[in-house]
Amino acid sequence: MKVLLQNGKMEERDFEDAKGREAFWHTSAHVLAQAVKRLYPGAKCAGGQTAENGFYCDFEFAFPFSEEYLEKIQEEMKKIAGESLSLQVWETERAEAERYMKERGEFYQLELLRGCSGRGDGADKEPGICGGDGAGKEPGICGGDGTDEEQSICGTVCADGQDTAGDSFREKIILYRQGEYAEVCAGPHISNTCHIRALKLLSVAGAYWRGDERGRMLTRIYGISFPKASLLEEYLLTLEEAKRRDHRKLGRQLGLFLLAEEGPGLPFFLPKGMILKNLLLDYWRGLHRREGYQEISTPVMLDRKLWEVSGHWEHYRDKMYTTAVDGREYAIKPMSCPGGMLVYQSEPRSYRELPLRLAELGLIHRHEKSGTLHGLMRVRECTQDDAHIFMTKEQMVEEIQKVAGLIHEIYTKFGFAYHVELSTRPQDSIGSQEEWELATDALRSAVEAMGIPYVVNEGDGAFYGPKLDFHLKDSIGRTWQCGTIQVDFQLPRRFGAEYTGTDGERHRPVMIHRAIFGSLERFIGILIEHYAGRFPLWLAPMQVKILPISDKYMAYAGEIERALKEEGLRCEIDEKGEKIGYKIRTAQTEGIPYMVILGEKEAQERSVCIRKREEGDLGRMTLEGFLEMLREEGI
RNA sequence: GCUUCCGUGGCUCAGUUGGUAGAGCAACGCAUUCGUAAUGCGUGGGUCGGGGGUUCGAGUCCCCCCGGGAGCUCCA
Numbered sequence: 001m002k003v004l005l006q007n008g009k010m011e012e013r014d015f016e017d018a019k020g021r022e023a024f025w026h027t028s029a030h031v032l033a034q035a036v037k038r039l040y041p042g043a044k045c046a047g048g049q050t051a052e053n054g055f056y057c058d059f060e061f062a063f064p065f066s067e068e069y070l071e072k073i074q075e076e077m078k079k080i081a082g083e084s085l086s087l088q089v090w091e092t093e094r095a096e097a098e099r100y101m102k103e104r105g106e107f108y109q110l111e112l113l114r115g116c117s118g119r120g121d122g123a124d125k126e127p128g129i130c131g132g133d134g135a136g137k138e139p140g141i142c143g144g145d146g147t148d149e150e151q152s153i154c155g156t157v158c159a160d161g162q163d164t165a166g167d168s169f170r171e172k173i174i175l176y177r178q179g180e181y182a183e184v185c186a187g188p189h190i191s192n193t194c195h196i197r198a199l200k201l202l203s204v205a206g207a208y209w210r211g212d213e214r215g216r217m218l219t220r221i222y223g224i225s226f227p228k229a230s231l232l233e234e235y236l237l238t239l240e241e242a243k244r245r246d247h248r249k250l251g252r253q254l255g256l257f258l259l260a261e262e263g264p265g266l267p268f269f270l271p272k273g274m275i276l277k278n279l280l281l282d283y284w285r286g287l288h289r290r291e292g293y294q295e296i297s298t299p300v301m302l303d304r305k306l307w308e309v310s311g312h313w314e315h316y317r318d319k320m321y322t323t324a325v326d327g328r329e330y331a332i333k334p335m336s337c338p339g340g341m342l343v344y345q346s347e348p349r350s351y352r353e354l355p356l357r358l359a360e361l362g363l364i365h366r367h368e369k370s371g372t373l374h375g376l377m378r379v380r381e382c383t384q385d386d387a388h389i390f391m392t393k394e395q396m397v398e399e400i401q402k403v404a405g406l407i408h409e410i411y412t413k414f415g416f417a418y419h420v421e422l423s424t425r426p427q428d429s430i431g432s433q434e435e436w437e438l439a440t441d442a443l444r445s446a447v448e449a450m451g452i453p454y455v456v457n458e459g460d461g462a463f464y465g466p467k468l469d470f471h472l473k474d475s476i477g478r479t480w481q482c483g484t485i486q487v488d489f490q491l492p493r494r495f496g497a498e499y500t501g502t503d504g505e506r507h508r509p510v511m512i513h514r515a516i517f518g519s520l521e522r523f524i525g526i527l528i529e530h531y532a533g534r535f536p537l538w539l540a541p542m543q544v545k546i547l548p549i550s551d552k553y554m555a556y557a558g559e560i561e562r563a564l565k566e567e568g569l570r571c572e573i574d575e576k577g578e579k580i581g582y583k584i585r586t587a588q589t590e591g592i593p594y595m596v597i598l599g600e601k602e603a604q605e606r607s608v609c610i611r612k613r614e615e616g617d618l619g620r621m622t623l624e625g626f627l628e629m630l631r632e633e634g635i
Numbered sequence: 636g637c638u639u640c641c642g643u644g645g646c647u648c649a650g651u652u653g654g655u656a657g658a659g660c661a662a663c664g665c666a667u668u669c670g671u672a673a674u675g676c677g678u679g680g681g682u683c684g685g686g687g688g689u690u691c692g693a694g695u696c697c698c699c700c701c702g703g704g705a706g707c708u709c710c711a
Binding site (some may be wrong): 066207211217220260262312316319372373462464558583596601613616 | 669701
């Protein structure tokens with residue numbers, strides 16, 4: 001398949017390679033726009049792009065748009081693909097491009113054109129559409145990821161928008177067209193619509209124009225396309241599989257947690273979920289003892305004044321729950337650091353104590369916007385495996401590396417792949433530029449020395465300091481921040497924290513905030529999806545289920561149960577008056593790692609018949625043999 | 636918070652152009668006592684998320700609220 005570049009040249013690319021796929025989906029977005037324009041000429045197109053999986057395009061419709069229209073649009077897209085329209089680069093002067101879009105009433109395209117010249121119209125607060133906005137998380141509306149040096153996103157040829165602001169009428173603009181449709185775009189695109197052999201429109205959602213929440217809300221249509229029908233089928237199957245793994249569904253099925261209407265974003269842990277949570281905590285505590293942490297616990301709510309000192313009141317108030325008692329105002333903690341700070345301050349500190357590592361499983365509350373809540377992944381109450389480490393400036397890099405190493409160890413234990421982001425100083429922040437640079441450099445040099453790859457997330461740091469964020473993926477590929485390491489010079493200053501150095505003088509310690517699971521809730525959500533509810537033996541809330549073939553063998557089953565429990569195993573007997581097939585099916589759907597089947601033969605020879613979740617029937621063995629097997633796997 | 640869709644017994648869902656609710660699974664009971672992914676029969680369980688309105692009549696139409704899904708914005 002050929003890819004048409006902005007300069008009009010062709011390049012051979014495969015769908016398998018990222019660039020080819022991007023061009024393919026980008027072109028699909030244009031075909032989507034073309035189909036919509038054919039069916040609804042009044043609709044305005046606000047730009048289409050490649051998504052992580054597939055493509056999307058934003059529109060403004062003159063009527064309320066809903067999913068029922070998708071099928072019709074999809075059919076029109078297939079028609080366009082069938083017409084084998086070739087894509088062309090249309091290079092023209094700005095004035096001509098503007099006239100073209102104006103004639104068609106495409107004022108979003110016009111705005112994109114104007115955005116390209118950037119400066120000029122005084123509305124400088126708004127980031128230029130070309131540049132991507134500083135926050136960088138969401139690409140500019142035209143797409144691109146801000147790191148793209150070789151092309152200006154909108155398709156202006158000018159290398160530098162600033163120089164051309166003066167004589168914009170001579171400026172060349174690049175559009176791509178296929179058939180009767182043209183769009184302001186830098187490409188690249190595939191050379192012909194005929195390559196799109198299979199496609200499906202997946203969903204409709206809202207999206208803000210230019211990603212600005214104060215701006216207009218557009219209708220975004222998502223779709224997926226492939227050069228082969230079989231690939232589409234395959235993709236739809238993986239989508240179904242992902243749905244099957246959804247932690248919200250499995251959480252209910254497996255009796256792990258509960259989300260009630262009475263408490264949006266406030267999860268309940270059911271008995272089995274609590275076992276899971278406690279197992280994680282046991283593991284966590286063991287590692288933290290080894291790493292020289294001391295565990296503390298600080299109150300869920302503290303006087304408002306404390307939050308004023310810490311800066312949370314000023315920067316975070318809208319998300320804090322508050323309450324007033326005896327004429328005193330309290331805020332429920334959205335994070336545990338001020339509490340940790342008070343513990344540090346509770347006695348004079350010496351350099352001999354540093355690094356002082358105070359770990360806390362903090363129950364925190366944040367009033368997240370209703371629309372952002374998502375199962376266990378985004379909640380309003382959660383337990384954070386926090387720690388606050390106080391140290392000298394010299395100890396900073398080594399301590400960051402220790403934490404990063406611990407995070408790596410724990411994520412690896414679960415078989416997670418993760419990626420790291422370095423978030424730098426945001427607009428709304430406190431502290432001097434030198435401190436920010438020092439802190440940011442410490443984080444950067446720590447990960448670089450360890451050879452951990454990372455991406456920079458400009459302006460996404462905490463208000464008090466820069467951070468390294470560790471992201472994990474859920475079952476459909478969305479990534480969630482879990483671990484974090486944050487360097488903070490500000491809180492120690494605000495609280496006047498000190499230690500006595502070797503020189504007998506008082507010094508200010510540096511503070512690191514860090515979390516590994518992040519939120520226990522979120523981590524458990526990801527674990528459920530990662531294992532599709534089939535937890536490894538050591539983590540399974542129920543490890544063994546004992547299935548007597550009939551209740552004649554109930555007494556023997558009781559003996560086995562007692563023996564297993566003595567070994568500390570989590571097990572239970574299926575006492576239903578059902579046939580063995582039914583009991584096996586039930587245990588299997590519950591995702592229980594081992595089944596012990598007991599009937600006449602086993603009772604006779606005092607043995608057990610074992611069935612493993614993944615492997616099926618393992619045959620008869622002695623109880624001791626079975627236990628040995630479990631020990632080897634790791635109870 | 637915004638756009639849009641959805642909300643029927645514990646769970647998954649059906650419910651035709653408005654005529655006062657139905658299935659499967661689960662639960663419970665009885666029979667069966669069985670060898671590797673669903674034994675049979677029976678019983679109970681819903682003021683259809685909540686409130687208001689239209690109508691002789693609303694699960695079905697309209698409005699408001701609550702909750703949920705997808706995405707956007709946000710995520711110290």
